[in-house]
Amino acid sequence: MNVINVISLISLLVFSSLSNFVFSKDALYEPVSKHGKLSVDGINLVDEQGEIIQLKGMSLAWSIWFPQFYNQPTVDGVKNGCHSNIVRAPLAVDTNDGGYLTDPEGQMQLIENVIEAAIKDDIYVIVDWHEEQAQSHLAESMDFFDKISKKYGSYPNIIYETFNEPTEQSWSEILKPYHEAVIKTIRANDPDNIIILGTPTWSQSVDQAAADPITDQRNIMYSLHFYAGTHKQWLRDTAQGALDKGLPIFITEYGTVNADASAPVDLDESKLWWEWLDKNNLSYVNYDITDKDEGASALIPGTTAEHVCEPDTLTESGRLAVEQNKK
Template sequence: MKSSLVFGLFLVVICWIHPVISKDALLETVTKHGQLSVNGIHLVDKDGEKVQLKGMGLFWSIWMPYFYNKTTVDGIKNLCHSNVVRPMIAVDTQSGGYLTDPDAENALVDAVIEAAIADDIYVLIDWQDFEAENHLDASIEFFDRLSKKYGSYPNIIYETYNEPITKDWSAVIKPYHEAVIAAIRANDPDNVIILGTPNYSTGLDLAVADPITNQSNIMYSLHFYAGTQQEPFREIARGAIKKGLPVFVTEYGTVNADASPPVNKEEMDLWYDLLEEYGLSYVNFAISDKDEGASALIPGTTPEHVCEEEYLTESGKIAVEHNKA
């Protein structure tokens, strides 16, 4: 009798505390965590508690603008169990982009930002460029406008350079970041800024050797695709984190780096183990209905069906499973 009573009380306690300790990203909202900041290697919330963001990235704005709306963001939050969405603002492509039509790109990113604010989730604003050092004036213009308009919202996270190709961190990439940080901080002193690292945001070792100093609330981006970046890249990540570099995985894929199949479940599980070991935040690529391995959605999916289970690909199902874990 006594043991049954104790067990019953144990179940009551477990049920009562579950919403508090749950790692389902759907429940880890902006209302709950508020203003984010960086403490050591950790992303922390308004109370100084460690927080983990898990969510989905959109595809390049220039090619899939039809997903840049609140219907899509609603699905990403509620059905993909996400507390962060990442719009990818195309900068310079053969099809156009910010350098060609800034008004159109600004309208797309604003729509996603405002949807994320309405849905009580964070929004990671990605400057989708591979040679951003050649577009510094445009970068400053873009982030100056955003930080003036939205910098007072705790939902906002800036990603100032998606994937630098160059490996020259100290002479090229770092000065670029410092200039864009200054533009953002003139308007927004608090929200987190994430900095792309060399060699398509895999070169954390180069950044940790010469980090940006005299700045608060900055992190460094890591990208990986499980079919291509494997144990040597995990070792680089571990080494940088152990040396004190705060890392945010702003883009990952379950497949090859060229977005082709197959899903590499074994390597992906090893990556998830590392992400959980250090409590890293991560965003999957991508909410896309393109017929390729990295797409989370089957071809022909519309915003109304984003993240519905029957419209998820193998990759999409894996990402959602871990957003819920």
Template sequence: MNPAVLSLVVILAVSVNLSVSKDAAQETVSKHGQLSVKGANLLNKNGEIVQLKGMALYWSQWKPQYWNAETIQGIHDSCHSNVVRASMAVEYGGYLTDPEGQMKLVETVVEAAIANDLYIIVDWHEEKADTHQAEAVDFFDKISKKYGSYPNIMYETFNEPTTQAWSSTLKPYHEAVIKAIRANDPDNVIIVGTGQWSQRVDEAAEDPISDQINIMYTLHYYAGTHKQWLRDLAQGAIDKGLPIFITEYGTDNVDEVNWVDPEESALWWTWADSNNLSYTNWAICDVNEASAALIADTPTDKVCQADYLTESGKLVVAQNQK
């Protein structure tokens, strides 16, 4: 072959390779294995930076019909995800009211995630977890004893603190729950909630949890409401070495009814991807909210199939394939 032609073929091949989309459904546990944290980055079993992209289940007590194996398979196959967040309700009829029923839902989706080669975040989903520390410690002790040997599992100790102080209240709470988990599971990633509905990662960056490995910090946003100011705040924390995981985000504006913001969502995704941040979208449900991924009355065997996606769901599934 003419050397000039050969060079052109090589250039084209490299160009094509660089343009291939990175579908999260292909970046699962069997490929990346045991995760760890180094500096601000999430790493796979080979010490390479890895990004997780996926979906969050809706409040377990209000949409339990989606807490099953069929939904988890759909989250992998049709939502193009490598991670699912199990947002287990604590109050409002959740774990504090029905611990056995809620634990059964969690176990069902954890085992389905393992079967479908997904990572799964087990989330203590409330805003006052510091007032239920003993219950949280007991719950995570049980979960880590049963599933801590699997590389799939991650733990989110406190969904969204509100006005609690980081150093005097949130940090000691997290340390108590971490201690319970580490007694059973020395390695899997633990993600800890930050102040002001998991936005004040800057406070955690000033006083991070020490003497522990594989700890990450939660950032939450809703694209049309939380804009450049929050990205700037989070970037400052990352620049100080804080490892962040976006365990909950929405494409919508929470201040207005049923308004998805594609432009601001794109800015958030670009920023998150540039920092190799992992993220899970709120939420797998069919409620009348702009952030819902599914249209009304979506059956579990149709989760994330094209004809059953909302405007938000279509944007998120497309993003998970990039």
């Protein structure tokens, strides 16, 4: 065998070996200006060139409780310090402390602050109707998404999340009709941007959506939420089954700790989740950018917006999420 053939054989073996691995990229260097308007191709999120894209970033917490992070300095920190190409803005809808139903103008302003900061920072932004009983407020949800899609639907940055975490509602009888109504409202103003649909059981029962998906719409995905300390192989199996049936999934919220946001960090399960997510090219957003003294918080108590995601302000969970965003 001559030298050229030997080199060719080695190259073939190396390429074959590498093709078994999924290469993730540092999300900081994968902005909107590089990838443009997103769409859904089969189960994959793809960019304007039709290439599979993986979004990785951070979620803010309830707008009513942590308004101090709904601003430009926070989004700057999420992008640059937390190496993100996406930020999630959860609109608190109906809480004992107020919310969108009580103060629509004030809460809308917070959401718009984040959207405009994300556009300025060249990253994607999820606008999240953060509620567990959204079917009770369909008219208000439709009105909100009508306003958002009219104002920002022309920007490729925008992703809509129509229902954060349904609980025990029937997918086919309650959730699917709710989503269809909100989708129709958004599509009247924005025909293309991604819409993510909440699934039953706190956005875990993606199998129910896979059994009865919405089939007459394009560029829609379905949310999966997990917390590594609580949700283990059984939920990965459920999600894999949904993917195998052709359901496009987006992880709009995940944690490295328990489902009640309490410590400790479950590093082993977090690694298993990240491995599975990257293998399937799924996008994921870590919960949450707060300085609350609890396991899920990415920031240590007392952190201000101007210091979001600086190395010495990150908790154990925050450090792990940031390292994952870089991979």
